[in-house]
Amino acid sequence: MEFVRYISKRILQTIPLLIIVSLISFFIIRLSPVDPLAELRLNPSISQETLDKEIKRLNLDKPIYIQYFSWAKSFVKGDLGYTSAGEKVSVKLKERIPNTLLLTFVVIFMTWSVGVPLGILSAIKKESSFDRMLTILASIGMAIPSFFFAILMLIFAVKTGWFPVGGLTSYNFNDLSLSGKILDIAKHLCLPALVLFTISLSGLQRQMRANMLEVLDSDYVKFARAKGLSEGKVIFKHALRNAVNPMITLLGFEFAGLLSGAALTEYVFQYPGLGRLILEAVMKSDINLVMASLMMGTIMLILGNLIADILLMLTDPRLRRGGQ
Amino acid sequence: MELIKKIFKDPFAKTAFLVLCILYLIILFADFIAPYSNYYANREMAYAPPSKVYTIDENGKFSRPYTYNYIRKFEPALMQTVFEEDRSQKYYIKPFARGEKYKFLGLIPTDRHLFGVGVNDGADKGGEIHLLGTDINGRDVFSRLLFGGRISMTVGFLSLLIVFPIGLLYGGVSGYFGGIIDNLMMRFAEATMAIPSFYLLIILAAILPSGMTSVQRFSLIIVILALIGWAGFARVVRGMVLSIKKEDFVLAEKTLGASNLRIILKHILPQTTSYVIIAMTLSVPSYILAESGLSFLGLGIQQPDASWGNMLKEAQEFTNILYRPWLLTPGVLIFLAVLSFNLLGDFIRDYLDPKGRTRV
Amino acid sequence: MKKIWGKYWGKYWGKYWSKLGSAFLIILIIALCLKACIRADIPEDYTRKLPDSSIDNIVYPEKNKNITINGIDFLQTQAPAGKFGGELVISTIGEGPKTFNPCNTKDATSSSMAGMLYDGLLTTEPRTGEVIPLLAKDFEVNGNDYIVHLRHGIVWTDGKPITADDVMYTYEEVVFKGLGNPSSMENMKVEGKLPEIKKIDDYTVKFTTAKPFAPFLRQLSYPIVPKHYFKPYSDKGESEFNAFLNPNTPPEEIVSNGAFKLKEYVAAQRVVFVRNPNYYKINTKNERLPYLDKVVYMIVGDTNNEILKFEAGELDLLSIRGENVARYKLKEPESDYKIYNLGPDTGTLFLIINLNNRKNNEGKWNVDPQKQKWFGNRDFRAAIDWAVDRKNMVQNIAQGVAKPLFTAESLNSIYLNKYIKGHPKDKSVAEKSLEKAGFYNKNGILYDSDGNRVEFDLYTNAGVLEREALGVMIKQDLEDLGMKVNFKPIEFNTLVNKLSNTNDWDMAIMGLTGSPLEPHDGKNVWKSNGPLHIFNQRPQNYTVDDRLEWEKELDEIFEQGALKLTFEERKPIYDRYQTIIYNQKPIIYLYSPIRIAAIRKKFKNIFPTPLSGLVYNLDEIYIDKGEIK
Secondary structure, eight states: OHHHHHHHHHHHHHHHHHHHHHHHHHHHHHHSOOOTTHHHHTOTTOOHHHHHHHHHHTTTTSOHHHHHHHHHHHHHTTOOOBOTTSOBHHHHHHHHHHHHHHHHHHHHHHHHHHHHHHHHHHHHTTTSHHHHHHHHHHHHHHHSOHHHHHHHHHHHHHHHOSSOOSSSSOTTGGGSOHHHHHHHHHHHHHHHHHHHHHHHHHHHHHHHHHHHHHHHTSHHHHHHHHTTOOHHHIIIIIIHHHHHHHHHHHHHHHHHHHHHHHHHHHHHHTOOSHHHHHHHHHHHTOHHHHHHHHHHHHHHHHHHHHHHHHHHHHHOHHHHHHOO | OHHHHHHHHSHHHHHHHHHHHHHHHHHHTHHHHSSSOSSOBOGGGTTOOOOOEEEEOTTSOEEEEEEEEEEEEEETTTTEEEEEEEEEEEEEOEEEEEEEEEEETTTEEEEEEEEESOOOOSSSOOOOOOTTOBOTTOBBHHHHHHHHHHHHHHHHHHHHHHHHHHHHHHHHHHHHHOHHHHHHHHHHHHHHHHSOHHHHHHHHHHTSOSSOOHHHHHHHHHHHHHHHHHHHHHHHHHHHHHHHTTSHHHHHHHHTTOOHHHIIIIIIGGGGHHHHHHHHHHHHHHHHHHHHHHHHTTOSSOTTSOOHHHHHHHTTSHHHHHHOGGGGHHHHHHHHHHHHHHHHHHHHHHHHOTTOOOOO | OHHHHHHHHHHHIIIIIHHHHHHHHHHHHHHHHHHHHOOBOOOOOOOOOOOOOOOOOOOOOOOOEEEEETTEEEEEOOSOOOOOOOEEEEEEESSOOSOOOTTSOOSHHHHHHHHHHOOBSEEEOTTTOOEEESSEEEEEEETTEEEEEEOSSOBOTTSOBOOHHHHHIIIIIIITTTOSOTHHHHHHOBTTBOOEEEEEETTEEEEEOSSOOTTHHHHTTSBOOOHHHHHHHHTTOHHHHHHTTOTTSOGGGOOOOSSEEEEEEETTTEEEEEEOTTOSEEOTTOOBSOOOSEEEEEEESSHHHHHHHHHTTSOSEEEEOHHHHHHHHHHGGGSSEEEEEEEEOSSEEEEEEOOOOOBOTTSOBSSOHHHHHHHTOHHHHHHHHHHSOHHHIIIIISTTOEEEOOSSSOTTOTTOOTTOOOOOOOHHHHHHHHHHTTOEEETTEEEOTTSOBOEEEEEEETTOHHHHHHHHHHHHHHHHTTOEEEEEEEOHHHHHHIIIIIOOOSEEEEEEOOOSSOGGGGHHHHSTTOTTOGGGOOOTTOOOOOOOHHHHHHHHHHHHHHHOOSHHHHHHHHHHHHHHHHHHOSEEEOEEEEEEEEEETTEEOOOOBTTTBSOTTTTTOEEOGGGOO
């Protein structure tokens, strides 16, 4: 029951974290001079009555701490409120989260299936020209500003006609057969996934390389080598398992990192994901939407870490015993 | 110094190091190298293509390098603006030509520039040379690249100047005292880390007071970038301090009755130097990229000041990419600078910390 | 074996390749430098092939007719009959619709989407701008009585007839109660009173306004909604009604009367409309319109993405902005699209000066008193007007695809004051004007009569290339006069907050949308107590009468103009308001972009007009595949 206690302790720990996060973000957003009704105000055909009604609806006429408490109260109850345009926040998030998860999973899958082997290879061939080349290639991918890369990719799509230009589905998506639908989504995912992949590959590859080097340098690998095991056996049987373990922790962070790192890419590709939604909401100071999505992001990060920890405990017997 | 020697032995690290040195030298002498100032604009020359520099004249003979001015014409039937060379007058490129007045290195007033084609002072309409063409306001892209580099290449370092003291102290104190203090401080740091950094960046940039001068805005953007970076750094420092504080020499100092602050500052933090150096080279590129991302959204350095990020914003128009490729040069420079920093950072990490224990 | 090779390979590469490589690189760089340095001076050929400028005359169809077949009062279009089937994919920029409830729309996208679903009684003739019947069969105006006759036999999408009850419900229980967007209720008020509405019989409704009121007729284009579908929600009160018909409503549930029905809405991606087989409009062969099976609105985030999508063939229609026009014009002859010039835009782009001379709630001046003196001085504002370089704005920023603007009404407005001719930039006039206002220039620095240096802030919204470039130009122009201008692009929503709430700004570059048909729509901007009177914004419920002389006159004009009924009577009144703005210059208009749009050639029945654009007649557009090459 060590295990259950650990998990529940971890979950309890997240509560103060969530409170601090919500306080920080709420006050920063509300103290900003950004007017959530700007677009309405600039519309000559909108009357003062409409504006007054909107101000009341959004609680903008109340002091900021009351706004916070009323927000927090309904959040705890599970009510995420309405956006400044009057749509249900929960509905908006529900539309976007699956899309973001899809993109994130594809990208994580790609980076892991490429980054981990490459990291291992470059660790084994440490300081060889292969290692060098990999480092440089990965650094090149990381050095292009993501939005710029995305724009170039879009132009590439236009010029070749091989890929659709942004979005997630074609306009005639609903008329396609099931396989057509899958193919359609896959085509749309290619370019944004490629951009995010290029950006996050190098970090993962470097990380894996470092872990592997550390393990290869450890006593038990040396011992295994001394026993006369073949190099392949040493690497795959002994080193690899231990090197991948710390990577699992990274998974949680990467998950949350993509959520924030994908915003500009989603924006350029017009991908209907959470990142773009938050970006637009932040620019408009759409408080309920921003708060809800930031809390979602935070919860996803915490969950990611938690899952990583659990995985770690399951794979690493040392940790299972210690419980920490 | 051992490090620099090592760098010069490695071809990639050497190249990266040299590229960075050249970039920094160029931006240091930007006023001298650039033929125009940051704000100089000839509105008759908006979106002019790069000046063509000729070294073989129309008779096929070698000549001193010269260029022609462009004339702008509007073709109503095509709704197209075209630039044609005005071949009636040659403008020879003179080294150390007179141009706009400026202060060399901020000290010596002068009007000599590395090269130029003469002064454009109303009465005598001199030549114009735009090595990389002009932007929408008719400003020289080449000159603005140099001045923009001043902002883009320093924003990261200046942020680090704020991040490091905060992170070192915060992590140092937290790790050294441990217990409840450590717990509280780390919870707070984790909370700031838990907010997706890019959104925090946007929110913070959006609330910058609007009545600011460009210098103020620049420094506040630095502070904002720092506000986002400190927590992760502090956490790593704390981890290192946790292990260092158990070492004998720290315990010895303690028994000798040294104050806590003294121990942290004098004995524990210096142990983290190599990590600081690595973190420095590896985090500068992320600041350069962050600045360009902010500018892409219109929240970074604002017009009329130049930064590579806000210059690149102009290059996002489809037709600009197709027909005005010279507007993409800031992207190339961002790429070069970030790549160089990454390569150099990787090398330094491998050298100072061959087992890759420090993670940035 | 492999391992050894690998080691050898690595060593070899590490040692020799790096030297070889760097030598090669250096040679390459030198070669490139040499290549760049040596260029022969050979004249370029600048001749261009111009497209044949034969303007094809668009033959506009005659006006719609009413025709009764089997007891159904159809509306018959006189446009050439076409083929049925096919789809049109167009775009909407932004985040997509926020509601499909036509009574609750507050943004342009939502109202155009809801407008697809719900027709109003009357509509605007696309060429002349006059009011013509749509859902109504016809209408009569007798002084302040408006009698509307409905069509017999036309139905909602669920088959129920459209009758006077629906009209009564729409006005009495939705609009007049201020449900949804109360602005429509405000717009219906004449001298603060709502009109009376009376059902004469099942197909006749009479509106009576307190006084004859010109803008009222256009208010009758308000979408009519089905009583049997809407009433259960409007009875439940405000919040239920606002959530009603939100974008997540199942499309098959929606009861509407427009030419197209909602088929599908995918958040942030697209809105799909399909043909309404029960629509009451027919073609000359008496077949029910519309022709198209489907109209798809792709939701795109920005114009750049829109262009790319058009370029990739994913969109059929593109409105092209200045810098992109040349490309499409050039490629038009061998392309599958055709370009139309729709004339100047409806919106206005301007430099606005803050004339505010009040204190805020905390007792602080909104605008520094010494700046108030400058901005309040007409000659100072005139100097700015003479100093801005509209010609180069048009040329550089709009790439020539725009026209200089001097009037408060947009260039395509039917109320445009044609006597205001404008003027080119003239620095000497500006200087004289400043001198007259008591300013003096010393060593290139401008001082006011009290010896204060003239320095102020100029705001615009950041992130928009066009506005930022405008700011840079205006800053230059004004600094030429010796002023010091701190140009500060700030975030859009923050800027609006400054303009309409906190009022602490000096000058700003902004744009507003307008109506080319009804100048009274600008009352919120021009009336001294209007919520958009940003150049001299008074707080809400402000009782002190501190109106400037010309503000009083504007108030009067906007009272009077609405009470006159004919265009001929109203025109001189609204001419006067434009003259006042032009003379007083609280707002200095800059330029008006020319709208250019491209549509694939396969679409027929395209009758572009400056007032309504390119595809206002979605129900008449059809596809002729025979033309596709």
